[in-house]
Amino acid sequence: MTGYRGRFAPSPTGPLHAGSMLAALASWLDARAHEGQWLVRIEDVDRQRCSPELAHLILQQLRDCGLQSDLPPLWQSGRSEAYQQSLDQLAARGIAYPCCCTRRELEAAHNDNPMQRPRHAELIYRGTCRNGLKGGISKKSLAWRVRTDACKPIQWSDRRLGAQEQDVQREVGDFVLKRADGCYSYQLAVVLDDAAQGITDVVRGEDLSNNTARQILLQRQLKLPTPRYLHTPLVLGANQEKLSKQNGALAIDSTQPLAALNQAALVLGLPPQQGKLADALNSWVGAWRTLWLPLYNPAP
C-alpha cells in the first residue's frame, strides 16, 4: 500500500449515469494502479437536491460494478460543524464576509441564463458587499463569500491537460462559501473533505477543471495541502454535448455492469473486456498503468 489516496465524490441528485460511471472507474483505476486507497464520498451537502435513497442506490450501483470504497463512505450532510468552523476562521481573519445580494440582483446584472452555466459555475461577483453591508439591511439570512481581491492568478498542473492558470478574481470574483439558505458551497465542502480524508489525487471529469483554481485558492487560505489533479475526457451524447443528469443522461444498467464499464473504458482509451468482472477490472488496471501513468506529474 502506498500513500496514494483517491476518491469518487458523487452528488446523489440522480443514479449513476455514463458520465459519473467514467469518473468512478477512472478514479478507481488510478488508485489501484498506484496501489493506493480509493474512497467514496457522498456529496449531499445540498440537502434539497440530494436524497439518501439515491446515495444508497449509487453505492449499490458501484458495488454491482465491482467498485467498493476502501473505507466507509463520508457523507457531507454530517460535516456541517467542520464547514462552519473553517468559515468562522476565515471570517475572523477578514477573508470571508457576509453578502446580502440576492440571486435576482446578480442575474439581472449578468443577463444570465442558468441553463447554460457549466457545473458549479458562478456569476462573477465583484465584491459589492466586501466592505460592509449597505445600511439598514435587516435580512436574517446572508450568504458568505471569500475575498479574492488580493489573490494572484492561480497556476496549477493537470496530469492530462498540463499547465493551467486562472485569475479567480477576474474570472469568478468573490465566490460563495455558504448560501443564504444555510447550505455550504461545493467549493468549501470539497476542499475541507479532500483534506480531512487525506486525498492525494483527485481524478474527475474535465467539466470540473474550471473549479480547481477556486479550490486551490481556498486550500492556500486554509493552509491545507493541494492534491494532484487529473481531469478525464467526458462522455459525450449524440449531439456532442456533455452527458449529465440535467440533460437526461440515463442511469447505468447495473444488471449489465460490464457493458456500463466498457462504455466508460472506451472513452478512457482502454481496450474492451469480456468475461468475468474482476478479470476485466484487473486488465484495465494494467492498461491504465501503461496508458495513463506516464502522464503522472508531481504537483508544482
Ligand code: GLU
Ligand atoms: N460532487 C461533485 C459533482 O458531482 C463532484 C466533486 C468532485 O469530484 O470534486 O459535481
